[in-house]
Amino acid sequence: MLSFLIRRLGQSLLVMLAVALLAFSMFRFVGDPVTNMISQDASVEEREQLRDSLGLSEPLYVQFSTFVVQAAQGDFGISYRNQRPVSDLIAERMPATLELVAVAFVISLLVGVPMGVYSALKPHSWLSHVFQTLSLIGISLPTFVTGILLILTFSVTLNWLPSFGRGEVVNIGWWSTGLLTISGLKSLILPGIMLGLFQVTLIMRLVRAEMMEVLRTDYIRFARARGLSNRAVNFGHALKNTLMPVITIIGLQLGAMIAFAIITETVFQWPGMGFLFIQAVSFVDIPVMSAYLLLVSLIFVVINMIVDMLYFMLDPRLCADRGTANSH
C-alpha cells in the first residue's frame, strides 16, 4: 500500500511537471505581455527594460526552472494585470468558483437523480419521453447559449434575477460567501443552472441506464417475489445499488465542473478562478495563467488519486495482480 502510494505520488508529480512545461511552451504563442503593459509612447529601450525585469528575455528553460522552483515554494509571482500576488488573487477567487460549483452540483443531483429514477421506473410514460428530449437538448446546446437564453428570459424579460456578478457577499475570515444574502443567493441561481444543466442530463441518463439494468437483475425479482412493497424494492434496493457507479462518475465530474466553470463565469461576470484565467489570457498575464493551469491539473490529479486508492481498497485483486506481475 505504501509503495503504491509513493509510486502514485511520483507519477502525479511527473504529470504536474509535464502540465507546467506544456503550459509554459504554450505561452510563447499567446502574444507579448509587454505590449499590454506599457504605454504606446514608450521607447524600444523602455520596452526591453520591462521585458528584462520580467525575466522574459531569458531562455525558456531558465524561465521554466525559475517558475518551478518558485511554484514549489508557493510563490507564483505578481500578476501583470492586477499587480498583486497571484496566490492572493486565486485565493480570493476560489470561494466564488467553489460556491458556484457546489450549487450547480446540488442542482444537478436534486434534478437529475429523480428524473433518472422516474424515467427508469416508467420508461414508457409521456413524461419520460419529455425528460429524454430535454436531456438531448441539454447535452447538445452549447452552454454559453444556455446562459445567454437564461439571461434573456429571467433578467431582461422577466426582471427576476440579476444577469451578472455575485451580488452582496459576506466575509467569513478569508472566505467570501454569497450564500448568506438574498442578492447573493439570487445571483447564484442562473449561473448554477447553466453550469449544472449538462450534469443534470448526464446524471439523469446515467441513473436511468443503471437503474433499468439493476431492475432486471435476479435479486430485484426475488425481492418482489418476497412481497416487498414497490417503494422498498425501488428505493431501498434498486436505487441504492444504482447510486454506487453514479457517485464515482459525478465525483470525477466535480473536477471537470471546476475547470469548465470558465464559460459560465465569463457569461455571468462571475468573479471566480476561471474568469480570472480568461482575463489573464486576453492580457497575456503569464503568471496567472500558469498558476491556474497548475491548480486545475492538481485538482484532477488529486481526484484521480483518491479514486485509484478507493478502487485499490475496494478491490484487493488489484494488489494481487501487481504482485504476480512483478514476480515475472
Add this chain to the structure above:
Amino acid sequence: MTVTLGLGAAMASQANTLRMAEASDIASLDPYSVTESNTLGFLHHIYEPLVRYSADLQLEPALATSWKLVEPNVWRFELREGVSFHNGNSLSADDVVASIKRAIDPNAPIRVNVPTVVDARKVGELSVEIVLSTADPLLLNYLTTVYIFDKEWMTENNALQAIDLRKGEESYATTHANGTGPFTLESRQPDAKTVLAVNPKWWDTPQHNLTRIEFTPISSDATRVAALLSGEIDLMYPAPLQDVNRINATAGVKVLQAPSLRTIMFGMNQRDDQLHDSDIKGKNPLKDVRVRKALYQAINMELIQKKVMRGNSRNSALVVAPEVPGYDAALNQRFPFDPEAAKALLADAGYPNGFRVGLDCTNDRYVNDEEICQAVVSMWARVGIKANLTAQSKGNHFQKMLGGGSDIYMFGWATLPMLDTFSALAGFLATPADKLGTWNPGGYSNARIDSLIDQISGELDEPKRRAMLAETLEIARDEVAVIPLHQQPLSWGIREGITLPQTPDDTPRLWYTKVN
C-alpha cells in the same frame, strides 16, 4: 398619487447612485503603475492632476491655479488653496514634489507619460517648480495624467516609491486610495465591484448630483447589454455596434454615439527589400508611393462607413482627429475612391497584374477591426491585389507587427494621453530611432518630417508650432506614409434621464453627470 411621489422623492434624496459597467476592470488603484487610459480615466474620480481636461477637452486648472515659464525648461505652478485629501490632510507643495518624484522613478510605468520631466522642487508653501530636460511645449498635456498623492499618506504606508514588479512587491497604493478628487473610495473587489462615495469636501463646485458610483466590469458584450436592458446598470461602454439598434428600440435606454479620437490606419512595410508574404521577389512594391496610393484609392471608405461601421465612423484623410491640436481641416481631403486610377497607378509602377501581400489585423482591439479588413481584402482584389489576411488577438498582432513581421498592418492611434499631433509624429511618422518611431515598424522615413519633429519638440510659440504640425501632416498624406481609414465611433449605452458629456477620448467624466 401623493404617496408614490413622496416615495420617489425620498429615494432620490437618499442616494443618486450611478451604476456603470465597462468591458474590463481597472488594473490598479495606483495611477502611477499603469498607463492604460481606462484605468487613468476612472482614477481621475479619486485623484486629480495639476491641470485637467474640461468636457470639451480643453486644458483647465485643477490643483494648480496658474503656471508660468521661469526659464525655457522650468515651469512654476501655483497651487490651489484649501484643497484637502480624502484623509483630511491639506494639499501643499511637498505633496506635489513627492508625487512628481514618484512618477519619474525608473520603476514607475507612468514615467513614459512625462518623458522630459527631470525634477520638481518646492519654492513656497503652495508653489512648485518642475524642471525639464529640454524646453517642452507639451508639459501641461503630460501633467493631466500625473495625479497628486498625499506625501504623509505615502510615507506612512511605505508607498513613496513605485513598485518593482520584478521584486514581487505589492504596494499599499495598489489596493488603497487617498486623493483630492470629487469621489472617495468606499470599497473595491477586483473584477467584481468598485464603489465610490461622493467627497463632500471637494474644492470644486460640483456640477453633478451623484452620491455614489458603483463600477462593475462586465467583459461579455451580451451580458453587458443585458444588464443595461434589464435596468441593473445605468451606463455602460462600449455598447457593441451590432446591438445599438436593439438598445435604441428598448424604452428607457439609448446609445450615445460620436466619433472618437482614435484614427484607424494601415501601416506598410517600406523598410525591407522584399515583403514577407508576396509573389514579388527581390524588391518591395510598398516602397513605391504609386503602389501605396493605389492601395489607398482602391478602398471604398464610403461603403465601409455605411455597411461595416453602420454610419457611425468618421472617414479621415489625416492621421489625427479634428479635436487634436495640430489638425488642419483644409488638409482633410481623402484621395478619391477610384479603382481605375488604382489600376493605372499599379500598372505605372510595374505591377499591371497586381501582386500578393500579407495583411495583419486584430480581431479584438478596435471596433469591427476584422470586418474592416475583410472588406478591404475584397476591395483590393478588384484591382489585382491579393491580400492574405491574418486576423488575430491583439497580443499576437502587436508582437508580430512591432517586431517588423508584417507587410501591411492595422493599428489605431488616439494621441492619448498627450492629445496632440506630436504624439502621432513621434509614434509612427518619425524614422525609427531611440525614442522616436517606436510604432513605425514599416520604417516610413522622411528627412523633412524628422527635422520638423526636432523643431516642433522644443517650439514654445503655439502658432508656429501648429503650422509645422500641419506641414508634417500634409507630407505624410501626400506620400501615403500610412493609409488612414477613419475615426472609430464611441458608443455608450445609457439609461434615459442621465445626462453626461460624451468626450471623444472615451473617458466618462462623471463629475458632469446628472441623474434624474
